[in-house]
Amino acid sequence: MARDWQPDFEQLVDNHQSMVFSLALRMTGDRGLAEEIAQDVFLELDRHLGKIESAAHACFWLRRVAISRSADALRRRRVRGIGLWVELEEHHGLQLEPRTSPLGGRLEGLLAMLPEPQRAALILRYQEDLTPEEIAASLDAPVATVKSNLQRGLKLLRAKAATHLKEFVREKEYARGV
Amino acid sequence: MDEFERELRQAFARQPAPPGLKNRIMQRRRTASSRRSFPFFAWNGLAASFVSVSLCILAALAIYGGYEQRQAEQRRKAEDVRQQVLIALRITNRALNHMNHQLAAHGRARQESGDN
Numbered sequence: 430m431a432r433d434w435q436p437d438f439e440q441l442v443d444n445h446q447s448m449v450f451s452l453a454l455r456m457t458g459d460r461g462l463a464e465e466i467a468q469d470v471f472l473e474l475d476r477h478l479g480k481i482e483s484a485a486h487a488c489f490w491l492r493r494v495a496i497s498r499s500a501d502a503l504r505r506r507r508v509r510g511i512g513l514w515v516e517l518e519e520h521h522g523l524q525l526e527p528r529t530s531p532l533g534g535r536l537e538g539l540l541a542m543l544p545e546p547q548r549a550a551l552i553l554r555y556q557e558d559l560t561p562e563e564i565a566a567s568l569d570a571p572v573a574t575v576k577s578n579l580q581r582g583l584k585l586l587r588a589k590a591a592t593h594l595k596e597f598v599r600e601k602e603y604a605r606g607v
Numbered sequence: 608m609d610e611f612e613r614e615l616r617q618a619f620a621r622q623p624a625p626p627g628l629k630n631r632i633m634q635r636r637r638t639a640s641s642r643r644s645f646p647f648f649a650w651n652g653l654a655a656s657f658v659s660v661s662l663c664i665l666a667a668l669a670i671y672g673g674y675e676q677r678q679a680e681q682r683r684k685a686e687d688v689r690q691q692v693l694i695a696l697r698i699t700n701r702a703l704n705h706m707n708h709q710l711a712a713h714g715r716a717r718q719e720s721g722d723n
Contacts (some may be wrong), residue, residue, distance in 0.1 A: 442632055446624040464625055471632045472639060535616040553621040557611070587611055601652060 434483045441487055442471055448488075448557070449495045455552045458541050462506075471534035473498075492557065493567045496549050503545065514583050541587045547582030550575050 442598050453463035473494060474487070489561045540548055546568075552565045561579060565572040 439629075439633065439637070442629050446628055446632075447621045450622040450628065455619070460625070464628060464631075467628060468632050468635060472635055475636055475639070513674040536615060551615075552619065555615045556621060558616075574673070583612075586615070590611065 431488055436478050436481055436487065438475055439591075440474060441474065443490060444484075445488060445491050449491050452492065452495040452552060452557060453499045454504075454554065455540065456496060456545075456548065457502055457506075458537075462502055463499075466495065466502055470495050470498055487568065492553070493569075496553070496568065500545060500549070506596075536586070536590065539586055539593065542589060543582050543585055546570075546574075547578045547585070550578040551582045551586065554579055569603075 444468065450463055450467045453466040453470075454460060457463055457466070469482070469550055470491060474481070477490070481490060542553065547573060549568060553559045553567055559567065561572055561575045562565075564570075564579075565575045568575065
């Protein structure tokens with residue numbers, strides 16, 4: 430079957446590097462590892478370029494592989510006994526973009542406390558703005574499972590955020606009092 | 608979508624890729640493609656040839672070593688046999704000399720008794 434779409438690797442990197450890097454970063458919480466994953470994902474795309482049929486297919490493929498490679502990296506790290514997010518939080522502090530709201534800056538840290546499938550679903554939902562059906566296709570999971578992961582993840586995140594917000598208000602009041 | 612979800616969407620906006628990420632990807636791609644241009648099978652063939660040649664050399668050395676060892680063993684056995692033959696010849700020689708002396712003594716004794 431003839432294809433009209435001619436893939437331009439450099440253009441694909443230009444268009445999707447931010448997406449792939451952000452997915453890997455939010456899944457792993459480690460900038461270095463996220464960059465390494467992003468590079469590996471694009472090199473894998475280069476090897477599979479002949480099978481990519483359209484720009485949308487490339488985007489879908491990149492999302493899917495980025496999430497999958499991030500999960501693999503987390504698994505490898507877990508085997509070696511390193512809790513990435515915990516380590517980052519405890520020793521280095523999360524270097525996140527400045528946020529407008531007190532909660533915004535901490536949401537990524539709170540996200541890390543969620544189980545991996547819920548985290549992946551939430552990232553694809555709120556970073557990539559995908560529907561549950563699209564997330565299910567990206568994660569190769571049933572739609573019902575994705576919906577359940579989204580609901581549970583959101584509930585858990587909401588609860589954690591509420592606790593965090595209370596602590597934040599208490600700290601502010603204490604600081605004002607001092 | 609409630610306030611929290613809006614907050615979430617804002618917090619989860621895509622982060623810019625680190626500077627130079629694209630260049631590093633393109634560099635790795637060039638390295639990978641140059642590696643691909645010397646195909647895997649060529650490397651494989653070279654490795655297989657190297658292993659075969661090494662194995663042949665090792666086998667030849669082993670065979671030659673074994674041959675040398677067998678030769679040395681045979682030389683040692685031959686030397687043992689030669690020493691045994693020499694000892695046997697020496698014993699025979701001594702026995703013959705002894706017999707010779709006895710015969711000569713016997714001859715002389717008979718001669719003396721005849722003269723008397």
